[in-house]
Amino acid sequence: MGTLVDIVGNEEAGVDCIISHKAADPVVYQLARVDGDGRLVPATEDEVMAVEDLLEEDKSNVRTLDTGQILECSTNGSEGQPQLEILEIGTEKPNIPPHPMMDSEEVDVHPKERIPSLVCHGSDGSVCQSGSPGECSKTFSELDRSKTNSSFDTGMKPDFSLLNGEIHLDNLSVKDLQETFKATFGRETSVKDKQWLKRRIIMGLTNSCDFSTTSFVIIDNRVGRKQKTETCESVDCSVLFDCVVTSAMENHESPSTSHDKKSEIHSIANETNMESSTFQDKSGGKDAETEERPAKRIRKPTKRYIEELSEGESRDSGAKIVSSVKHPAYDQPSAKVWARPVQNFGLDRRYLTRKDSLGGSGIQIPYVSRIRRSRPRENLMNLMKLQPSGEGISISLEKNDVASSTQLDKECGNNAPKNSLSPRWIEEPPVVASERSTPYTERTTIQLEEEVKLKNVESYRNNSDEEVVTVPTANGGMRRKHHRPWTLSEVVKLVDGVAKYGAGRWSEIKRLAFASYSYRTSVDLKDKWRNLLRASLAELPTGNGMHGSRKQASVPIPAPILSRVRELAEMQTHVPPSISYCKLAERNEPNKTVHETRSGFL
DNA sequence: TTTAGGG
DNA sequence: CCCTAAA
Numbered sequence A: 001m002g003t004l005v006d007i008v009g010n011e012e013a014g015v016d017c018i019i020s021h022k023a024a025d026p027v028v029y030q031l032a033r034v035d036g037d038g039r040l041v042p043a044t045e046d047e048v049m050a051v052e053d054l055l056e057e058d059k060s061n062v063r064t065l066d067t068g069q070i071l072e073c074s075t076n077g078s079e080g081q082p083q084l085e086i087l088e089i090g091t092e093k094p095n096i097p098p099h100p101m102m103d104s105e106e107v108d109v110h111p112k113e114r115i116p117s118l119v120c121h122g123s124d125g126s127v128c129q130s131g132s133p134g135e136c137s138k139t140f141s142e143l144d145r146s147k148t149n150s151s152f153d154t155g156m157k158p159d160f161s162l163l164n165g166e167i168h169l170d171n172l173s174v175k176d177l178q179e180t181f182k183a184t185f186g187r188e189t190s191v192k193d194k195q196w197l198k199r200r201i202i203m204g205l206t207n208s209c210d211f212s213t214t215s216f217v218i219i220d221n222r223v224g225r226k227q228k229t230e231t232c233e234s235v236d237c238s239v240l241f242d243c244v245v246t247s248a249m250e251n252h253e254s255p256s257t258s259h260d261k262k263s264e265i266h267s268i269a270n271e272t273n274m275e276s277s278t279f280q281d282k283s284g285g286k287d288a289e290t291e292e293r294p295a296k297r298i299r300k301p302t303k304r305y306i307e308e309l310s311e312g313e314s315r316d317s318g319a320k321i322v323s324s325v326k327h328p329a330y331d332q333p334s335a336k337v338w339a340r341p342v343q344n345f346g347l348d349r350r351y352l353t354r355k356d357s358l359g360g361s362g363i364q365i366p367y368v369s370r371i372r373r374s375r376p377r378e379n380l381m382n383l384m385k386l387q388p389s390g391e392g393i394s395i396s397l398e399k400n401d402v403a404s405s406t407q408l409d410k411e412c413g414n415n416a417p418k419n420s421l422s423p424r425w426i427e428e429p430p431v432v433a434s435e436r437s438t439p440y441t442e443r444t445t446i447q448l449e450e451e452v453k454l455k456n457v458e459s460y461r462n463n464s465d466e467e468v469v470t471v472p473t474a475n476g477g478m479r480r481k482h483h484r485p486w487t488l489s490e491v492v493k494l495v496d497g498v499a500k501y502g503a504g505r506w507s508e509i510k511r512l513a514f515a516s517y518s519y520r521t522s523v524d525l526k527d528k529w530r531n532l533l534r535a536s537l538a539e540l541p542t543g544n545g546m547h548g549s550r551k552q553a554s555v556p557i558p559a560p561i562l563s564r565v566r567e568l569a570e571m572q573t574h575v576p577p578s579i580s581y582c583k584l585a586e587r588n589e590p591n592k593t594v595h596e597t598r599s600g601f602l
Numbered sequence B: 001t002t003t004a005g006g007g
Numbered sequence C: 001c002c003c004t005a006a007a
Helices: A045-057 A104-114 A140-149 A157-163 A166-171 A174-185 A194-206 A211-222 A255-276 A278-282 A286-291 A376-386 A390-414 A448-463 A488-501 A506-513 A522-542 A559-574 A577-586
Strands: A016-022 A025-034 A040-042 A070-072 A083-091 A470-472 A478-480
Touching (some): A488 A506, A488 A522, A488 A559
Antiparallel strands (some): A016 A025, A025 A040, A070 A083
């Protein structure tokens, strides 16, 4: 639970995001997704961004989040629509020592809840229970537990003194520093600049309220994870956490236990994060770049506790249906205020009903979007109106907006539309079932300069709405202001969406596959599809097409996609959308040519 | 409101 | 992309 007021923090680790910022009570959530093996892995930065986009750009400006809620974002995970799940939402309380409610007796409650909560999603959406060790991830509660238990009592306390950064860091090699960085931020870095690394690490650490954990991290890594043991129930249990984040709660668990657990989790986290942060590292000097973006979202103090636990909130247990493919919001498409407890909790996972984090007034707080996309003013006004203590928030938001917009834009580059000037095909190859091995894989080299330039153009476009009709382009021409070149990934998503839901179900596709692309309306999708179809028909007959005759699109559409478009179009002429998937083999059907008069679909 | 089509 | 008729 937690009301999304704004995304004011996005940990570099990509796992934590502070989404609500009420004075001294920011709400934090953690996202994870299920990988191909049915294990929970932390959301990558991309995914986090995608979720943010989703939250930010979905029609409703008001959003509440629930633990366990599944968010479908448009970044591609391993397969299917990546479903990111909110592992937890907690509030972060700056300088709160042990949480009052969180004493031993409270802790004791966990074991009970823990059992039923041993659920994870299979890649196919199935649910596995704790009984199947190999496949099942750690439970959320369990995680909470390891997390909340790890600090003060771990016997690491004595080490605090060692902690004062430099001492240790100075002696570390670049490699060690990178390790430490990884441990601290949960992702790898390719930066070799010692100074930079040190600074980053220290920053990360000092910003963390929980020094004990932090120190542990450092020490642990420095010593080469000597404490690593096989503690964790299963080594392959790969649930992760941003390990830097723990609540500094006192607990009475045996030091060694929690310590080991922590260590294990940590290393796991690192491993998986490695995988998930490939993208980042691929883009080379991105990390180094960070340095020049001073005012990136600040890493917030990471100490926190889990609000749900402490507030003694409704503990209606039940668990949610994991296979749910629907985005919660879809259930109430037009709702401005989205207050329902989300999801169908059918099985046995504990979830917590949402509760407004702002004083429990029951008032939904609209979240204010970052300036990156559209209508900040409006939202801000809404916020002010509805939020009694709005000043603090608005200030922080403003500041944040200004400070981090550039950064954000960069960060979001992945999901953001690409500009036509750079015909790079980007983004992970989304899931076009039949085209796994198509050439349009990931973006490779990106010229940052260009990127920045493009972003600027975009923000210009975004910020100065409606007035002008054209906007100058780099090549000197003018083009329509509201033109947003379709990126390859968008096209692929569209094609995929058509494959799934059928051409004509544009609003469905919009909602399901383009949730995070607010600027693409269902009409846009329709139009684009129409164009794609034309393109594909225009190309195929002549063979491989692409000769001068046709006007080159701003983003070249790979032939395979176009063929796919055509396939789909044909399929849809003959069969109802629902079974369209099965029809691939039947393209030679005799009646295939019926009604070809009209472009041949629907 | 959503779709289909023309411009 | 925009606009609008139809459903």
